[in-house]
Structure formats: C-alpha cells, structure tokens
Amino acid sequence: MPRMTMIEAIRSAMDVSMGRDETVVVFGEDVGYFGGVFRCTAGLQQKYGKSRCFDAPISELGIVGTAIGMAAYGLKPCVEVQFADYVYPAYDQIVSEAARIRYRSNGQFTCPIVIRMPTGGGIFGGQTHSQSPEALFTHVSGLKVVVPSNPRDAKGLLIAAIEDPDPVIFLEPKRLYNGPFDGHHDRPVTPWSKHEFGEVPEDHFTVPLGKAEIRREGAAVTVLAYGTMVYVAQAAAEDTGIDAEVIDLRTLLPLDLDAIVKSVKKTGRCVVVHEATLTSGFGAELAALVQEHCFYHLETPIQRVTGWDTPYPHAQEWDYFPGPRRVGEALVAAMEG
Amino acid sequence: MMEYAPLSLHVPEPEVRPGDTPDFSRVVIPRAGSVARPPVDVDPKDIRDLAYSIIRVLNRDGEAVGDWAGTLTDDELKEGLRHMMTLRAFDARMLTAQRQGKTSFYMQHMGEEAVSCAFRRAMEPGDMNFPTYRQAGLLIAGGYPMVDMMNQIFSNEADPIKGRQLPVMYASKEHGFFSISGNLGTQFVQAVGWAMASAIRNDTRIAAGWIGDGSTAESDFHAALVFASTYRAPVVLNIVNNQWAISTYQGIARGGSGTFAARGLGFGLPALRVDGNDYLAVHAVAKWAVERARRGLGPTLVEYVTYRVGAHSTSDDPSAYRPKTESDAWPLGDPVIRLRNHLIKRGLWSEDRHKQMEAEIMDGVVAAQKEAERHGTLHSGGKPSVRDMFEGVYAEMPPHLRRQRQKAGV
Numbered sequence A: 001m002p003r004m005t006m007i008e009a010i011r012s013a014m015d016v017s018m019g020r021d022e023t024v025v026v027f028g029e030d031v032g033y034f035g036g037v038f039r040c041t042a043g044l045q046q047k048y049g050k051s052r053c054f055d056a057p058i059s060e061l062g063i064v065g066t067a068i069g070m071a072a073y074g075l076k077p078c079v080e081v082q083f084a085d086y087v088y089p090a091y092d093q094i095v096s097e098a099a100r101i102r103y104r105s106n107g108q109f110t111c112p113i114v115i116r117m118p119t120g121g122g123i124f125g126g127q128t129h130s131q132s133p134e135a136l137f138t139h140v141s142g143l144k145v146v147v148p149s150n151p152r153d154a155k156g157l158l159i160a161a162i163e164d165p166d167p168v169i170f171l172e173p174k175r176l177y178n179g180p181f182d183g184h185h186d187r188p189v190t191p192w193s194k195h196e197f198g199e200v201p202e203d204h205f206t207v208p209l210g211k212a213e214i215r216r217e218g219a220a221v222t223v224l225a226y227g228t229m230v231y232v233a234q235a236a237a238e239d240t241g242i243d244a245e246v247i248d249l250r251t252l253l254p255l256d257l258d259a260i261v262k263s264v265k266k267t268g269r270c271v272v273v274h275e276a277t278l279t280s281g282f283g284a285e286l287a288a289l290v291q292e293h294c295f296y297h298l299e300t301p302i303q304r305v306t307g308w309d310t311p312y313p314h315a316q317e318w319d320y321f322p323g324p325r326r327v328g329e330a331l332v333a334a335m336e337g
Numbered sequence B: 001m002m003e004y005a006p007l008s009l010h011v012p013e014p015e016v017r018p019g020d021t022p023d024f025s026r027v028v029i030p031r032a033g034s035v036a037r038p039p040v041d042v043d044p045k046d047i048r049d050l051a052y053s054i055i056r057v058l059n060r061d062g063e064a065v066g067d068w069a070g071t072l073t074d075d076e077l078k079e080g081l082r083h084m085m086t087l088r089a090f091d092a093r094m095l096t097a098q099r100q101g102k103t104s105f106y107m108q109h110m111g112e113e114a115v116s117c118a119f120r121r122a123m124e125p126g127d128m129n130f131p132t133y134r135q136a137g138l139l140i141a142g143g144y145p146m147v148d149m150m151n152q153i154f155s156n157e158a159d160p161i162k163g164r165q166l167p168v169m170y171a172s173k174e175h176g177f178f179s180i181s182g183n184l185g186t187q188f189v190q191a192v193g194w195a196m197a198s199a200i201r202n203d204t205r206i207a208a209g210w211i212g213d214g215s216t217a218e219s220d221f222h223a224a225l226v227f228a229s230t231y232r233a234p235v236v237l238n239i240v241n242n243q244w245a246i247s248t249y250q251g252i253a254r255g256g257s258g259t260f261a262a263r264g265l266g267f268g269l270p271a272l273r274v275d276g277n278d279y280l281a282v283h284a285v286a287k288w289a290v291e292r293a294r295r296g297l298g299p300t301l302v303e304y305v306t307y308r309v310g311a312h313s314t315s316d317d318p319s320a321y322r323p324k325t326e327s328d329a330w331p332l333g334d335p336v337i338r339l340r341n342h343l344i345k346r347g348l349w350s351e352d353r354h355k356q357m358e359a360e361i362m363d364g365v366v367a368a369q370k371e372a373e374r375h376g377t378l379h380s381g382g383k384p385s386v387r388d389m390f391e392g393v394y395a396e397m398p399p400h401l402r403r404q405r406q407k408a409g410v
C-alpha cells in the first residue's frame, strides 16, 4: 500500500473524486496553478484542466457563495479556505445559505459542497493561523463537521464528504499534515511514512461520516478527542501510566454517540479535550451528552482540557496549547475525583 | 431557433510562468511628467482618465518633470532616501534573523519601499493609517524606534504588544499606525469609519486605508468604497498593486476591470494611478489626496503600481509560480536607485556618499538588533509572561478567565 502524508492523502481524495465524477470541481485562493499554500491541490489543475481546478480571488464569501450556486446547478464543489481563521467573511453564506437551502426549499435545491480548511495551532502562526472554529459550525443546523486525525482517515472521510448530499465543513489539523504530533513540541515528530496510518489505499474508498474510532483501548477513563488532540491524549496516557481509552471522534456532526456512551459506561470516567477555547466549545456539548446518557455510570466529574479563553497568542504558544501535561493532570483528576 | 455554442469558463492566466521569458509589455507606461495635475477641488468626473494612466515624476534620466514635481525640499528628498534604505536594511537583517530561528515569520518590502515611506511624509501627526503588513515604511518614516519593531518581531520581553501577535503585525497609536489584523481587507473599511468619526466630531484629522491588489476582492473593499462615497469621508484609500497575491497574479482580483483604480469610478471617487516606485510621484499624489480629504472634498482612491520583488513571506518560494528573473524585467525600476540617481543628477548626492550612508544605516540597524536581542528572541532569553497572555482580552478580567489563569498557575 502506498504511504502518504496527510497532504498527499487529501490531494489523493480530490484526485480520485475528480477522476470518478466530472461534476467535482476544486477552487480556492492559490489553489490552481500553484496547488495551494499547503500543496493539497498540487497537480490537479494540470490533470483536470483550469475549469475544474482554479485560483479564486481573495474573497471567502465569493468562494463559498459561488460554490453554493454551482451546487444548486448540480456540481459538487470542494473548495479551500486558506486557513480556518479566514472563513469568517464566508460565515453568512455558510450559516444562512448552505446550511438551510435543503430545508427551506423542501429539497428542491440542495447544497452538496465541501469547505476544506486547515485548522488548529502548534506552528507559531499567531492568532490568524491557529484557530479551531469547529463549534461555530457544529452549532448550525444543516452542516456536517469532520476533523480527521491521520492520512488514511483524511482520504476516506474527504471522499465521503464530497459524495455526501449535504454541506460538509472539513477541518484539517495543519499540525498533523506531515506527521502525528503529540504535543511534546521539544521532541522530533515521526513522519507519516513511519506510521501505520500513513498507509493509504491508492484508489477509491470511504470512511463513513459519523463513526468514531478507538485509538487506544483502556479501562480506567475515556478521553474524547479529535484532530491533533488524539495524539496528545495518547501521549498523556503513556506519560501518566493511566489506562485511558482514547476515542477519536473523527466526525463531530453527526456524532457517534453510541461509541462514546459504550466507552464511558465501561470506564465510568471521562475527559474531553480540544484545542479550541473552553466557553461554548464543542467539549461543552460532549460533556452534556455524557452526563445525559451516562450519569449513573460516572464515578467522577467530567474534565475538560482546552485552549484558554483568549485569542491564540504567538510567543506563549506552548503555554496556550493544551499539551500532554495538562491532559495528564486532567486524567489524574478524573481518576482521583 | 438560434443555435448557441457551448459555454466555457474563462480563467485569467498571467502571460508568463516559470521557465518563460518575463514580459511586461502589457504594462503601458506613460512618459514621466505627461499626466497633468488637476486642482484638488476638481470634479471627479473630469479626471476619470487618471484611473487608467500612471502619474510619474522621475524620468529615465533621473530628472523630476511635469506638474506633479516639486513637492519636496532637497533635505526632505535625502531624508526620504534614508528612510527607504533603512527599511531595506531592516528587512535584510530581519530575514536573516528569521532564518536563524530568532523569529517565526517575516514579510519584506523589497521594491515597494517608496509607497509607505513617501506616503507617511504627506500625513500629519494625529492622522491615522490602517495599514497592511507591507507598510512598515509608515513606522520607519514616522520615527517609530526600530528597536520596538524588532522587539515585536522577536516576541521578546520588551515586545510592545506582549508576544500576542505574529511578527510584523505592529500597532502604535502614537505613530498613527492602527493595529494590523492579519485578516485581509478588514481594515480598509475601518479607515473610512475613523475618517467619518473625524467629520462627526468636526475635527481636521484624516485617515488612510491600505489594501493589496489581491485583497481588493474582499467585500470589505467594496463596503469601504460605498461608505466613503456616501459620506464623503476624509480618507485616502490606498491600493498597493504589487502584481502578486502570494502565487496569484493581479488579473485574478482585477478581472475585467481595466485597472484597480477604475473600481473607484462607479462610486464617483477620484481614482488615480501612480508609479509606486517613484518616491516623488507617490508623495505628490499622496499630498494631493490628503489635501482633498482635509479640505472636506472627500475620499480619493489611489493605486500604486509596483512590484513585489521578494517572496510573499518567509513561508513562500515564488520560483514555483513566476519566472525567477521577472523582477529584473519590471519596467518601473527600483525606488531606491531611482531616487539616488535623481539626487546625483542634481548634484546633491554621490556614489560615495550613498555607500557611506548605506554603511551607517546598516550600523544603526545592527545596533538596534543587538539592543533588541538583549531582551530575547522567540526561542531564547526574555519572553513576555504567561500572565500577559490572559491580560487584555477585556478591560477588566472576567471571573471565568481569572479562574483559568489561576488554573494555569500564573
């Protein structure tokens, strides 16, 4: 099986989709000739031509708005927003339009678009290259939200997202593009070529939206994580020696509640982690669901480990990032109650 | 029934790509001095042609010619040269510092120094710029200490904005330099609002908004034009057309509009294009536009025609999308060399004095860097405190953030 970085896997997903379905089009800022600032679309314009992969003017509103129009016509646009931090000009198009078109037209018009965007911190990108805005989308009825954590999932989930009949927000943790990152920023990162999930089937396959996966089996405490934090949680389990079960949610909406409930009922303890800020973050939704469904199985209060409620800083990046030490403290707290 | 041929999508492409011979034959360059200078109270509809021309003062022989010449004294010109050379030396040192890992990121101005340095000269204390990341000349020419700029770039313990922002995203209220956001276009319309406030308060201060060619595609640009036009705001709206937006050539944002300046015509704004590599022309046009704003005659849209000689940022390698020698072929030359040649031509300057000043400037930049590094660089030495990370989100820290700060143990 070929080995791919997450960037190559994402590119391969678009390549496979464009090859199978000529209604799939790809565009965004610097996406065409150059192939994207992270190179996710490199070679697609050369292969499929300028009318299927092209550069867009710097207008996120324009990119998403035209994608919605194309989808109404019958195309399947998979567009790139250069950084999740730059999606806000498109927010009205996403919230008021893409998310509701099926509902308000009773299915006469639909919006099968994918909006890809690099998310998360850990690259000294400061407040405009580090944000994790997933909760701004999970809060909106009509959107699906996906956050892959490895190349194999990224490809399978992206193909599933492109084939999905509804709008999908596809958040790519940029800190994982070239290798799994466990939050120990002072240690070298293993490249995907040395990781089992760096093995990615060349051809078409899908990872269904709405299915979580257990990344580390354990009996003591359940950790709910996605994206970069999956590796941070695993590292925290190793560092503390606590037998944590780490669940990679992969899709935040629809959410695999069954997998969560099953694990928490087994362990009786739960830690929720994400990079995004705490207040009204997706962790609040997870904690609420866990207490609704597992209240009588919980031995200790649910812990949340997240970014602090400040803009993402530059110099203090590693004080901000919820690394293995903070996750480890939460594991200990969950065990001690 | 009429038969139609199938439609096809039009996607603009630059004339040349890596491996091709650079070609700027499409850039029509009027002769220096050939564009007349209208009175500042001209009716915008009488100067619509200026949106399609290029105002130039310095000719190929280094002479200042035409109506737009003569806005600066000899000493001011020499000082302008010093500002541009300082910005260039500053950029060179900071690029090296980034490569040495002293900071995470840097953005340079190579080729565009005249735009911000000369514009700054046309503004008064109390006026406000809403800049992008490529106008550090506003600070250098405005007397902001280089050490403070470096402290920000190094995110060190003396960083005036406490390590919170990406390098080069400076802020200095005192120097009329609004905090740079990093999100493109957002500040263009804020400049209009600041200017409207000056009018609301019957003040005499004016604002300047700044935006790149690529970023004019954002809705904020269009919102700025409509508000400026409707309320006749005392603002100068500057578009820096350096031909590129990362890998995307200006044709993608410009579309079917002949020029970026021409975007202003539909809003009834006076729209001027100027040679952005000509310090004298930039200053003359800036002065004209500032004067209009201050006299209550309304906003002006200015397009500076220039070229981004360097990479977009330290994260970019332009050889992947444009010919390596394209900048050598740029027909408007280098702003530093052009001003130097003008001063030499007039007997005010010499090669020797130029070399000497270059060395002096570099000494000054190196000394500033030494001082800044005493306060630390991104990964070593003094740092802003972790407490600083929690401060300043609100005027007064709300209880939830106080709890989080306690949890962080700081």
Ligand SMILES: Cc1ncc(C[n+]2csc(CCOP(=O)(O)OP(=O)(O)O)c2C)c(N)n1
Binding pocket: A029, A058, A082, A086, A089, B134, B182, B183, B184, B211, B212, B213, B214, B215, B216, B240, B242, B244, B245, B246, B308, B312
């Ligand atoms: C809203 C937003 N979208 C995208 C970006 C990413 N980005 C940063 S600079 C840049 C190109 C800007 O080009 P231009 O406006 O021509 O300015 P220049 O860099 O040439 O000075 C892009 C796309 C951003 N910073 N903000």
Ligand SMILES: [Mg+2]
Binding pocket: B212, B213, B214, B240, B241, B242, B243, B244, B245, B246, B308
């Ligand atoms: Mg540009």
